[in-house]
Amino acid sequence: MITLKINGKEHEVDVDPTMPLLWVIRDIIGYTGTKFGCGKGLCGACMVLMDGNAVNSCQMPVSAMEGKEIITIEGKTENLQALQKSWAEFNVPQCGFCQSGQLITATSMLNNNPNPSEAEINGNMSRNICRCGTYTRIKGAIKHCVEQKNKS
Amino acid sequence: MEQIKNISRRGFLKGIGLASGGLILASTVYSFTSFDSEEEISSEFNPNLFVQLNADGTLILVASRSEMGQGVRTSLTSVIADEMEADWDKVMVKQATGDSKYGNQNTDGSKSVRLLFQKMRQMGATVKTVLITAAAKSWSVPAAECKAENHFIIHTSGKKIGFGDLVDLAKDLEVPEKVALKSPKDFKYIGKTLPSIDVVNLSNGSAVFGLDKRIPDMKYAAIKHCPVAHGTVKSFDKAAALKIQGVIEVVEVPKINKAFGPLGGIAVIATNTWAAFKGRDALAVEWENGTNASYNSENYMETITANVHKPGHVEKSVGSVDDAFSSANKSIEATYQLPHLAHAPMEVPNAVVSVSGDTCEVWAPVQSPQAARREVANFLNTDQSNVTINVTFLGGGFGRKAKPDFVVEATAISKAIGGPVQVVWSREDDIQHSYYHTVSAQYMKGALDSNGNVSGWLHRFAFPTIGSTFKAGSNLPQAWEARSAKDVPYDIPNMQIETGKADAHVRIGWLRSVINIPHGFAINVFADELAHEAGKDPLDFRLDLIGKDRLQETKDAYKYDTAKLKHVLKTAAKNAGYGKPLPEGHEIGLAVHYSFYSHIAAAVEVSVKDGQLKVHRVHMVVNCGTAINKDTIKAQMEGSVIFGMSLAFYGKITAKDGVIEQSNFHNYQMLRIKDAPEIHVEIVESNDKPTGVGEPGVPVIAPAIVNAIFKVTGKRYRSLPLSDHGLV
Structure with missing residues (x-):
């Protein structure tokens, strides 16, 4: 067991x-x-x-x-939920299949680095593939999420 | 479209999955025609378009097309909601099962909106009219004094009643024969930006893809296929597989020699996917590889290249290219070579099937649920009415999931083991046993007259045809596979289009934008080569080549419009800052293409530093007629850029002795976020009929990149992927 x-x-x-x-x-x-x-x-x-x-x-x-x-994606953490909100605002998913993984990688990045640079976003998020090509929205949603968190 | 009827009190609901109780209008749409059409026109009322309004105000719309990320569940339903003045927050979408009563459900060819836009509008307007009639009756006022607004009917006096509160009154009303459609200027959702109706579920793990379907007593299966296409099982030893913890049994899956038939192989059934995979790896199978074991990509490319370097079958001839070349001031020629591609949707092929006696229920991510139903029924030798195809979310499709071979595999296994099973392909299965995008060689020859205008154009191509998947031995392109070359919208007096022979050694299938990938590449790169040879600016040269304003001479209701084509090209160039100073080492490449009835141009800004390509910015301009959901169109263009870049950078499937050499994302790479460019999309305002969006953005990307690289480096790359040239 x-x-x-x-x-x-x-x-x-x-x-x-x-x-x-x-x-x-x-x-x-x-x-x-x-x-x-x-x-x-x-x-x-x-x-x-x-x-x-x-x-x-x-x-x-x-x-x-x-x-x-x-x-997992079904779980709840502050960063994950903030990112999910931002994902909806940017209407990120197309087919949506890769988005659980994308959101978890993004959550992990923000857990370790609350203010990632463009290069750091690229570096971290390049662990994930999106075949539909939602990359520009993923990047936009992460940046937006960071801005919102910094405001509050 | 047959008249819309009020079926609230009639017994049509069984099989649609709608609960009774609300106001339900239904109609029959008979306007589907396509490659895979199966509709039968019946004299009985056999509705396939439904709207259900419940007393609590919820509005249930049935989506008959598969959702694979192209946003169809949102775009089509928003058309009904707009015409009926519904509140978008009250809309629920129900996914249809696979049933010929829905008309053609084959979600390919970028045609969902194109086929259904007008029908959806009429349906929405009819529901609205019925609700207005009901309200007017209850108030004893003329209907003309009432209007619909955001889920309410409002009288000129100011009194109002919610849609849901009208359900009981509306249930017994006859529907009007004619209704007025909204003026486009009054559209509330159409042409605006609506978020996907599924965005929350697609961001929290709750959306159910085929791979996520679970039913009681379900087992998991993995299949070992012959490494060579169409090879067969000679013998196998299952002893080692049966020793794996969790493995239950091993069965042979038959090979069926049909377009969507299973490849055949040995299936390992287990209590979980991991055990099934491990068991599959432990199988010892001896194969009869068959004739395709001779397939070697390098030799094959030499063969088809030789076939385009000699006269071929003439598909089209205008004027005399021979005269044009003999009287030319200059002639140039070029040969373009593009490899096979695999779709590699993030969700691998999979299906849950439960065969029970004569009946069978399927849950699967299929683009063509009716093809799945037909193939399953044929396999079980039963009537289609005994087969239910539940369509799950698709984790990407790109054409792969229009071929339901994997559903038939699961059916065969479920029947053999007498219980429900989920077949799961590994990524290796997906990349090594696909219906590949074709491999192609194209030869082009162009003549320039003394003014530097193109006076002759010869385009000759050879590629294994999709027809070979349907009829073994076919080795010339089908008429529709030549169309994007034959109908090139250039104003050239002497033109000849020829095809050469190419035998198929793997299953060939359609992949997002299909033959427009090779044709769009060769045509756009060669036009750029001609511009250079003529000493002209590529933009000016291309606008001249497209020529005067004119419509395509065709019986088709949709025609290319050269004015639109020039407009998208000029706009893309302008938006990208073409002709203006750029950062040191940057250049812009252009491409423009007409496909799926849409006019699309790309302007791509690149640099090449230390031999490494970087794509900085992509400007897309699309004219797709009436825009339904602008955000969806924008998303599809963004996705097309990334899809086009993946194939330009890395896309290459090769065979050695019949075995596909790539197996997973390490050697069949996809573009990642670090290489994603800035993407700008402009949608041309238009009230014309809507045209395709999901696919036509793809063909312009690779040629625009290659044309930009030429401006930077002076080197012309006539084959893809660019990783072969060390650029990425």
Whole structure:
């Protein structure tokens, strides 16, 4: 049995310890907001927050997740919710499939750096692929979110 | 369009998924024609367009087209809401199942709005008129004294009543035969900016894509396909796969030799996707690779290039190109080579299928739910009425999900194991077993007269045809695949379009903007080459080449308009600051293309520093007739720029001994945010019929980049991707 803490709730799972966190979240526990995109840590669709930092959940064996605080797109954190609001204002998603991962990566960036520069946004957000090409809106929404937070 | 009827008290609702109780108007739309048309015109009232207004004021509109990020659930429904003066916040969209009663649902060809705009307007106006009649009756006032405004009917005296409160009164009213449509100047949603109706659910993980569908007792399956297209299973050993924790069983998936038939292979069924993938990797399969094992991309490009360097099949001939070349002041020629592409939607192909006796229920991200229904019914040898196709959100489509082979795979597995299953392709499956965008060679020859005007134009191309997917052995382009070259809107007295032979060795399919990618590339780059040879400015030269104002000579209701084409090109150039001083080392390249009935131009500002290309800014100008949702159009143009840049920078699928050499995003790369340029979009104001938006922005991007690079470096890149030339 492995005990996972996801979105503040504990889950006991009995699975192959090498199973990546992604599949435990999606197929065993049943949160489907975290997406499968490539299975190789290349596209960022499967990003979750591990102790506040974005990781590719398709690359993280579940056995290494015990004692970690996992937040998925279904979770609630101040930065994630602020970004989601900004995402809606900029009407960012097209198909929307990659956006869970995009939002988690952006949340992680703001957790570590409340005022990212353009280059830092580019660097951090280049971990994620959007095939629909919503990049200009993602950038705009992140900058807007930072401005709003700095105002309040 | 058949007359709209009030069916609130009639038994049409079963199968639509609408609950009874509200005011429900329905109509039948018979205007769908396309490649995949399956409609049958019946003398019975068989409605396919529905509006339901409930007593609480909620308005339920049925979306019959698939949503894959192009915003159709928002744009089409907003047309009804606008005409009926509804409050957008009260609108709910219900996704239709796959059913021929909806007319053609094949969401491709950038045609949803084009086909349905007028019908949606009439439906909205009719609902509004019925509500006005109901209110006028209850107040005993003339209907002419009442108007609709933001979900209320208001009388000139000032009294008002909510739409929902009129439902009971309106239920028994006959609908008028003719209704007046709004004047475009009064549009409230059409031509404005509306956020996606799904934006919240698409940002919090709650939207259900095919991959997210879960039903009781569902198992997961991964399939090992033959590495070579159309190869077959010789033998397999499942022992190692069955040892994997979570693996339940292993079954063979039949190969069906049809356009949308499964490729065939060995499926591993498990309690979770991870176990299915691991089990699949553990399978030992011996394949009969078949004749496509001879497919090698380098040799193949040499073959089709040779085929365009000799006379081909003449598709079109105007004047005499031979005379033009023999009397030319100068002639130039160029050969363009573009590789296969894969769609690589972020959501891989997948489907949940539950076969139970004679019936079958499907949940899948499909662009063509009726094709899925037909293929599943054929496979099960049952009537289509026994098959329900629930359309989920699509995590990107780009043409891949118009081919439901993966749904038939899941059907075969569900039948074999006697229970529900979700088939999940890995990214490697997706990139290595796609319906690829075609690979092409194009030869162009142009003649310039003594004034530097183009007097002759020869365009000869060879590429494996999409027709080969439907009829094995087809090796010449179909008529529609030659159209974007034949109908080039240039004013040239002598023109010849020829096609050369090209055999298909993989499945060929349509990918966002399809054949306009190679044609748009060759035509736009060659026009730039001619301008250079003529010693003229590329913009002035191109405007002359398009020539005098005229409409396309065609029976089609839509015609290219050279005035519009010149206007978008000039506007893009002007918006980009073309001809004005630019930062050191920057240059602007131009391209303009007419496709899906839209006129679109791009002006792209690039630099090349230390041999590395940087795209700084892209200015897009689009004339797509009446703009329905400006924000959606803008988003589609932004997406087209990124899609076009991905294929220009990195897009290349190659085969060695029949096996696709790329497998995942490390060697089939996509543009990332760090390389995304500033994108500016201008939408030309127009009251003309709406035209395509999802695809026609793509073809102009790659040629505009190549033309800009030439201005910076003097080097002309006639093949893609640019990563092959070390530029990115």
